[in-house]
Amino acid sequence: MTPSRVVRPTIFETIPGLVAGVSTRHGGLSEAPYTSLNLGVHTEDDPSVIEQNLALFCSDLGISPLDLARSYQVHGDKIWVTGRAGYQSGFDAMVTVQPGVFAGVGIADCTPILLADPFTRVCAAIHAGWKGTVARIVEKTAKRMIENRGSDPANILAYIGPCISQVHFEVGDEVAAQFDEAFKTRIGSKWHVDLKAANAAQLRSLGIQQIEIDSVCTVKNNADFFSHRTEKGVTGRMLALIGFQVS
Numbered sequence: 001m002t003p004s005r006v007v008r009p010t011i012f013e014t015i016p017g018l019v020a021g022v023s024t025r026h027g028g029l030s031e032a033p034y035t036s037l038n039l040g041v042h043t044e045d046d047p048s049v050i051e052q053n054l055a056l057f058c059s060d061l062g063i064s065p066l067d068l069a070r071s072y073q074v075h076g077d078k079i080w081v082t083g084r085a086g087y088q089s090g091f092d093a094m095v096t097v098q099p100g101v102f103a104g105v106g107i108a109d110c111t112p113i114l115l116a117d118p119f120t121r122v123c124a125a126i127h128a129g130w131k132g133t134v135a136r137i138v139e140k141t142a143k144r145m146i147e148n149r150g151s152d153p154a155n156i157l158a159y160i161g162p163c164i165s166q167v168h169f170e171v172g173d174e175v176a177a178q179f180d181e182a183f184k185t186r187i188g189s190k191w192h193v194d195l196k197a198a199n200a201a202q203l204r205s206l207g208i209q210q211i212e213i214d215s216v217c218t219v220k221n222n223a224d225f226f227s228h229r230t231e232k233g234v235t236g237r238m239l240a241l242i243g244f245q246v247s
Contacts, residue, residue: 009159011212040237077135102243112240139202153207165217166194
């Protein structure tokens with residue numbers, strides 16, 4: 001069986017009109033070292049091939065690449081709230097308030113978080129590496145949905161997707177010092193941080209309890225997902241996206 005291009009979060013399956021998925025590295029056209037479904041527009045891969053890869057991925061989800069809202073990510077905490085598709089720079093979270101517009105973030109070890117409110121039909125895609133996690137970008141984005149868009153935390157569904165796992169995320173003392181004790185541990189003489197748990201805690205602090213945490217590690221499962229750390233920076237990017245179709 002040919003490996004799928006898309007991981008589809010279970011938590012969103014019963015929500016009418018909601019489209020959500022995370023790409024794998026399978027089923028694309030890129031050659032090594034970007035083999036094969038590279039969706040990272042800022043890599044050194046052939047731009048025309050990346051465009052074809054994106055068309056394949058979006059086709060599997062039943063949407064058009066022209067309907068994506070994305071940004072050049074900078075490991076910060078800025079949030080783009082939009083009702084239109086397009087490409088920006090400097091944002092690590094996209095909130096889409098318009099059905100037919102799909103928020104997307106690129107990842108290759110950092111944590112992708114997808115949020116959806118089936119009542120307000122507002123969605124968010126968030127890129128949270130260790131810097132974004134420390135800056136509490138997930139909490140800030142969810143607050144934007146709650147305080148500015150009228151979402152009830154009890155109605156928000158969240159998916160924390162494939163990223164580097166705690167056992168593989170070794171960090172120095174200066175990074176470890178920025179995380180609460182609950183999200184770091186010593187393995188041998190080194191600190192290891194749990195990005196999934198840290199981001200889940202931010203969601204729960206706001207009353208969001210409907211959370212699916214994907215067990216996949218991008219390092220351990222490097223054959224299926226790109227890993228910036230494993231491949232020493234020369235690798236492709238996955239895309240995590242979410243949005244409501246026009247009813």
